Amino acid sequence: MxxxxxxxxxxxxxxxxxxxxxxxxxxxxxxxxxxxxxxxxxxxxxxxxxxxxxxxxxxxxxxxxxxxxxxxxxxxxxxxxxxxxxxxxxxxxxGTLLEEVVVTALGISRDEKSIGYSVQQISSNSIREANTVSAIDALAGSAAGVQVTSSNGAAGASSRIILRGQTSFNGDNQALIVVDGIRLDNSEFHTERSLGGVSNSNRGIDINPNDIASMSVLKGAAATALYGIEGARGVILITTKKGSKNQPLKVELSSSMGISNVTNITPLQTKYLQGSGGVWQGPDTGQSGSWGPSVDNAYWDGSDYKYDKNGRIIIVEDGVVPTGATKFVPYDNVADFFKTGYAFNNNLAFTGGQKFLGYRLSLGASNNYGITPNNKFDRYNAGLSLEGTGFDNKLTLGSTINYINSGGQRIQQGSNVSGVMLGLLRTPISFDNANGLENAADNVSSYQFPDNTQRNYRGGGGYDNPYWVVNNTPFNDNVNRLFGNISASYTFTPWVKISALFGTDVYTDNRVQRFEIGSRAYPAGRVIEDNYNYKHIDQFYRVSGNGYLNTNFSLGYDAGINLYSESLKNASITGDGLNFFGFPKIGNTSDQASLVSNSQLKTAGVFGTVDFGYKDYLYLTLTGRNDWSSTLINPNAEFDAGAISFFYPSVSLSLDLAEAFKISYLDYCKLRASYAEVGGGAPGAYSTSTAFILPTQNAGTVNDVNDGWTNGIGFPYSGVSGFVYSAVAGNPKLKPSKTKELELGADIRFLNNRVGLDLAYYKRKSIDQIIAINIPYSTGFQRAIVNSGELATVGGEIILSLTPVKTKDFEWNLISNFSKWKTTVESLPEGVNNQYLDGFTGTGVYNIAPLKDEDGNIIEKYEYGQLFGNPFQRVNTSEGTFDPDMPYNPDGALIIDDNPNSASYGFPMADPNQRIIGNPNPDYLLGITNNFSYNNLNLSFLIDIRKGGDIWNGTKG
Missing domain, CATH: 2.60.40.1120 (Carboxypeptidase-like, regulatory domain)
Structure with a gap:
């Protein structure tokens, strides 16, 4: 049988x-x-x-x-x-599916349908068409949830990039920038910040837009979870162009020119001359106000007058005009000051490859001339990329290196007595900053008398003549930077691939700020030489693999370690009191003071991600990362790795309904959901212990230790330096802030992909905020750094893509990006009513604690970063008066000071109480891109809309 x-x-x-x-x-x-x-x-x-x-x-x-x-x-x-x-x-x-491959965290390429969170990818064509000096500016209006804000219109000015609102109290909410897998420093260091200074570039401006192949915008926590402790702010992933094997030499030359002009000039009154209370008071008096007599009765007498070539101003009230007098015509100082700005961008690239090697060499030059005289910014780039294979393509070696030289001459900005705008906008219509000269910025007689004293509307006092500013208070900087990486990988099988990536970013930033004798910021003159030396090393060692377990199930994984170290050294020397005019050098100053600071940090992380797929329509992704940071080590205790260890998980799910249920009228219909926890960045170096510092400088000459009763002791004393405890107490229990986020979304396409709709909703909380609070002086300190406070953000995004017309020769594509979010302050530390962020000490940008009733119940919450200060008094009583103890009435009539003996006579009176006076946050963002192509001709334009948001006016009129 x-x-x-x-x-x-x-x-x-x-x-x-x-x-x-x-x-x-x-x-x-x-x-x-x-x-x-x-x-x-x-x-x-x-x-x-x-x-x-x-x-x-x-x-x-x-x-x-x-x-x-x-x-x-x-x-x-x-x-x-x-x-x-x-x-x-x-x-x-x-084919068309190539557009659906998206670069995600750590440079992992994934099929778009497998991603359970929102990622928006910007192509090299879109970046090129934006024609911006900074690659960061190219994102404005091009992606949902992205807010790009330029600090001002100067050439080389910084740009801030915020993704989906704020996650941190400390103001550093800008997205992390990663180039070819390596972090790129985007710092913006300030010189002479206390007086406003200039708008320094943040270092993202060093990236050559012509070298970018694509940019992926990782907005949510699940998208950035593999960056762990640095993931809360979002990430901009930049992939640069590479050469291809087996390709002949290809030479690309591109040139573009941009023009910029001032289109909206600040409206100023043109009825009253310099003076006060209707009385003419000219430059000889030093008067700052512009509330003198009316222009209707004003004439020039034609006399010899050093402040005006047309003579002195006289007021004719009886109708009898003196012989030789001419009718006064108001000067338009603002319109005459600005000029047309130009930007020239040129790039030359060589691309090609042999059997085992691909290469690309790129040379770029960007020369920019601002809308203010003597403002310029230049950037020169050189980049080389090599990639080779061997051992039957199992081994891949690659390297990318970039050298940048950038810098120029910058102009003093707004809130600054030596700033262009302060003097420009406050100059009355009766004073000509240009002194009647053409090309006034190039003619010293417009802003300077023969004895080298300043010519301005206040007789040399008050605020600088704008033409003096652009010539006698120059700021020059020069940056030399090198960044790049070396990579290697070996594929044993589709399931096992090992790889290593080593990258670095090194630069020096050398600056010189000069204030000539007679400058209002420093009448005796000042010179500052400020040098920054920055370096970081970023290393990844990974093992990865993917494949199909069977015809239904797929699996992918990636695991590794990340080692990161960073160092920053700042050395500055300040010289005060120039010995003579015309030679603003450190060697020509009477007193010098130097300062050197060093900062170092290291982080280590282990990470892993696992991707499960079922029948090419259902995907589940799990990630985890654990980070250790050196800035959290307590130097006064035994080392404890657990005390500086923090874990960040994520889970995301995506389902393609069109594929799963074979819905014929839908080309694509993905539903997605994700949850993640990420870090807001480790505290700054040396925050866990109390540092010794030099005693407070006294007039920039000696370091004093003062007991409050005597004159104290000046250091160095008998050649010995002295140090004191910092007024800020260290906190050995500090930890990174944490952001928790839930995101839901859908991506739908139909009519042969001619209509697409991408929706996203997210809700997040950022807890354990790092904030400095006031503490009792009895502790021996003034402030302490603590983990306390919470932010909450709720937002949504709509991305609409349309192809209204598509023929053999002509195609019209439209993409609209709509974003709206609201970040509220859920709590501040106990006893803290507001937190200063930026601006003036009296009126600035603050975080405001929620308003509570007597029982501690929250009545109202406020958005992040409110304009807070002393508003004008307005009628808020039935008697037509103002009562500071009554609720503020923003629509009430202004209360005018009617006391003729008061310094503010005739002006609105200030409320003695600080209040919320405005909300600078936009209501929504909307970007609309239209692209028309006819055969080989292409036309595109972008409309970037930011609706809402208050702006504070610092003047009284």
């Missing part, structure tokens, strides 16, 4: 094997390189396999089935009739 059964099984197996047949083959791209991990299945069955490291496969085809289907991310599916064939060669073609 056993023999008969065995014979039966043998015959059945033989019959089954004879019914099958084996097909082998190779899958490559169009260049002949093997594609590893391509999915190969028999049509209509669950029989399948994946290609190996050489792109080879073997599949046992069921009886009667001769059709093979091959799929690979970024390529069009290929269907092959294998009738009568035992070996096939399949070349995969890049």
């Amino acid at each position: 056993k023999k008969i059964l065995l014979l039966f099984v043998f015959l059945a197996a033989s019959s089954w094997m004879m019914a099958q047949r084996t097909v082998t083959g190779t899958v490559t791209d169009t260049g002949g390189d093997p594609l590893i991990g391509a999915n190969v299945i028999a049509l209509g069955t669950t029989v399948g396999t994946i290609t190996d490291i050489d792109g080879k496969f073997t599949i046992n085809m069921p009886a009667g089935n001769n059709t093979i289907v091959v799929s690979y991310i970024g390529y069009e599916d290929q269907t092959i009739d294998a009738t009568g064939l035992s070996n096939v060669s399949i070349a995969m073609h890049e």
Whole structure:
């Protein structure tokens, strides 16, 4: 019986094997390189396999089935009739699916449908069409949830980039920038911040837009969870252009020019001359006000007058005009000051490759001339990228290196007595800053008398003449920077790939700020030499793999370690009191004071991600990262790794309904959901312990230790330096702030992908904020740094893409990005009513604690960063008066000071109480991009709309 059964099984197996047949083959791209991990299945069955490291496969085809289907991310599916064939060669073609491959955290490329969170990718074409000096500015209006704010219109000015609102109390809410997998420093260091100074560039401006292949905007916590302690602010992933193997030399030359003009000039009154209370008071008096007599009765007398070539101003009230007098015509100082700005961008690139090596060499020059005289910014880039393969494409080696030289001459900004705008806007209509001269910025007589004293509307006092500013208070900077990486990877099988990435970013930033004798900020003159030396090293060591467990289930993983170190050294020397005019150098100053500071930090992280896929329509991704930071180490206690260890998890899910349920009228319909926890950045170096510092400087000459009763002791004393405890107490229990976020979304496309709608909703909380609070002086300190306070953000995004017209020769594409969010202050530390962020000490930008009733219940919450200060008094009583103890009435009539003996006579009176006076946050953001193409001709334009947001006016009129 056993023999008969065995014979039966043998015959059945033989019959089954004879019914099958084996097909082998190779899958490559169009260049002949093997594609590893391509999915190969028999049509209509669950029989399948994946290609190996050489792109080879073997599949046992069921009886009667001769059709093979091959799929690979970024390529069009290929269907092959294998009738009568035992070996096939399949070349995969890049197609429309290539646009659906998205670069995600740590440079991992994934199919768009497998991602369970919002990612928006900006192409190199969009960046090029934006034609901006800074690659960061190219994102304005181009992606939902992205707020790009330029500090001012000066050439080389900084730009801030915020993704989905704020997550931190400390004001550093800008997105992390990553280039080819390596973090890029985007700091904006300030020189002479106390007086406003200039708008320094943040270092993102050093990136050459012409070298960018794509930018991925990672907005949510799930998208950035693999960056752990640095993930809360969002991430901008930049992938640069590379060469391709087996390609002939290709030379690209691009040139562009941009023009900028002032379109909206601040409206100023043109009815009253310099003076006060209707009385004329000219430059000789030093009067600052512009409430003198009316222009209707004003004349020039034609006399010789050093402040005006037309003579002195006289007021004719009896109608009898003196002989030789001419009618006064108001000067338009603002319109005459600004000029047309120009930006010239040129780039030359060489791209190509041999059998085992691809290369790209890029040379760029950007020369920018601002809308104010003598303002310029230049940037010169050189970049080299190499990538080679070996051992049958199992080994890949690559390197990218970039050198940048940038800098120029900058102009003193607004809130600054030596600033351009303060003097420009406050100059009355009766004074000509240009002194009647053409090209006034190039003619010293417009702003300076022969004795080298300043010519301005207040007789040399008050605020600087704008033409004096652009010539006698120059700020020059010069940055030399080198950043790049070296990478290596080896693929053993599709399931095992090891890789290493080593990157660095090194630069020096040398600055010189000069204030000539007679400048209002420093009448005796001042020179500041400020030098920054920055360096960081970023290292990744990883193992990864992916493939199909069977024809239904796919699996991918990536795990590794990240080591990061950073150092910053700042050395500055300030010289006060120039010995003589015309030589603003450190060697020409009477007193010098120097300061050197050093800061270092290190972080280490381990991370991992696992991606599960089911039938190419359902995906689950789990990630985790644990970080350790050196800035959290308590130097006064035994080292405890657990005390500086923080874990950040995420989970995301995506479902393609159109694929799952075969919905014919939908091209694509993905639902997504995610939850993640990320860090807001470790505290700054040396925050966990109380530092020793130099005693407070006294007039910039000696360091004093004062007991409050005597004159104290000046250091150095007998050649010995002295140090004191900082007034800010260190906190050994500090930890990073944490952001928790839930995100839901949908991505729908139909009508052959001519209509697309991407929706996102997110809700997050940022807790354990790092904030400095006042503490009792009895502790021996004035302030302490603590973890306390919470922010909450709720927001949504709508991305609409349309192709209204598409013919053989003409196509019109439209993309609209709508964003709206609200970040509220949920709590501040106990006893803290407001937190100063920026601005003036009296009126500025503050975080305001929620308003509570007597029982401690919250009545009202306020958005992040309110304008807070002393508003004008307005009628808020039935008697037509103002009562500071009554609720403020923003619509009430202004209360005018009617006391003729008061310094503010005739002006609105200030409320003695500080209040919220405005909200600078926009109501929503909207970017609309239109692109028209006709054969080889392309036209595109972008409309960037920011609705709402208050602006504070610092003047009284």
